[in-house]
Each structure stands twice: as structure tokens, then as C-alpha cells.
Amino acid sequence: xxxxxxxxxxxxxxxxxxxxxxxxxxxxxxxxxxxxxxxxxxxxxxxxxxxxxxxxxxxxxxxxxxxxxxxxxxxxxxxxxxxxxxxxxxxxxxxxxxxxxxxxxxxxxxxxxxxxxxxxxxxxxxxxxxxxxxxxxxxxxxxxxxxxxxxxxxxxxxxxxxxx
Numbered sequence: 179x180x181x182x183x184x185x186x187x188x189x190x191x192x193x194x195x196x197x198x199x200x201x202x203x204x205x206x207x208x209x210x211x212x213x214x215x216x217x218x219x220x221x222x223x224x225x226x227x228x229x230x231x232x233x234x235x236x237x238x239x240x241x242x243x244x245x246x247x248x249x250x251x252x253x254x255x256x257x258x259x260x261x262x263x264x265x266x267x268x269x270x271x272x273x274x275x276x277x278x279x280x281x282x283x284x285x286x287x288x289x290x291x292x293x294x295x296x297x298x299x300x301x302x303x304x305x306x307x308x309x310x311x312x313x314x315x316x317x318x319x320x321x322x323x324x325x326x327x328x329x330x331x332x333x334x335x336x337x338x339x340x341x342x
Contacts, residue, residue, distance in 0.1 A: 181238070183327035189230045194224030194332065201339060211336050219335035230321045244310035247303050254300035270292035272315045278308035 202217025204210075282304035289297035 180231065184231050184234055187227055191224045191227035191328075194227060194328075195221050197222075198222075198224060198335065201335075212341060216335045216338035218339060219331045223328045223331035223335060224328035228234045228330060230324035230328060233317045233321035233324060237314045237321060240310045240317060244314060245309045247307035247310055251300050251303035251307060254296050267309060272312055275308045275312035276317060278311065279305055282308060 198217045198220030200217070201220055202214050203218070205213025205215070205217055282301045285304065286298055286301035289301055
């Protein structure tokens, strides 16, 4: 689901692509290679901004799926033995996701040996949650990379446009 800031970023991305195209056309008409290049860079900035939003939306979806898996995990835990572990918002890194996956695997192994089906279900939910958290962290990192690329392309475009 798109957040308000994501919708703003989509608008900025589309605007950058449109402005970039206009600058490129102006460069083509006037014969200015610098303007054409500035327009292409501005379009690239818009493209990267849109890619960043796409990755952020994917991360949001993964975090929601992880939250559902966390609820599934808690449903299989006895009420008096539920952990007060860190919330999902604090576990949005690959390291924490890997730790959760290992804990889930150990729990699943123990549950298999002891024949505890409830604990086995809990462990599977914990592993599913960890997988979603890892994907969310990956998408978040990709989003940040696209944001940096967009900013760099925008700065390059502005330098080229000003120097023409």
C-alpha cells in the first residue's frame, strides 16, 4: 500500500521524467548536447525515484506479511510463555532476520525430536516471519540505493543544465 510520502515521491518521479524529457527535447531542438544530457539525467533521476518507491512498497508488503507470521507464531505459544522480544520495527535488518531463522530452526528441531506439534507450528511461523523480515530489509536497502542514485542523477542534471 502506498503511503502519503510514497505518493509524493511518485509525483516527483513522474515530474522529473517529464521535465527531463522537455529539457532533452529543448537540447535536441537547439543542438545543445549538454541540455540533451541534462534531460536524460533528469529522466534517470525520475526513474530511480520511482524504483525507490517500488522497493519501499515491496518492503512494506513484506513487513505486513512478517507481522501476520508473527501473529501466527504467538498463537502457537502458550500464553504464559510468550516472549516479549523486540517488535518487528526493531527487527528490520538481515542480521536479526537470520537470527530469528536460526532460532526457528532450532525450535523446529527440538519440537520434531520431542513430538511437540504446537511448538513445531510456532517454529515454522517464526521461520516464515524471518524470511519476510529478510526480504523487507533487502527491499528497504534497494529503495535507499535508488534514492541515492536519483539524487546523484538530479545533481548531475542540474550541473549540466546550468553550464549550458
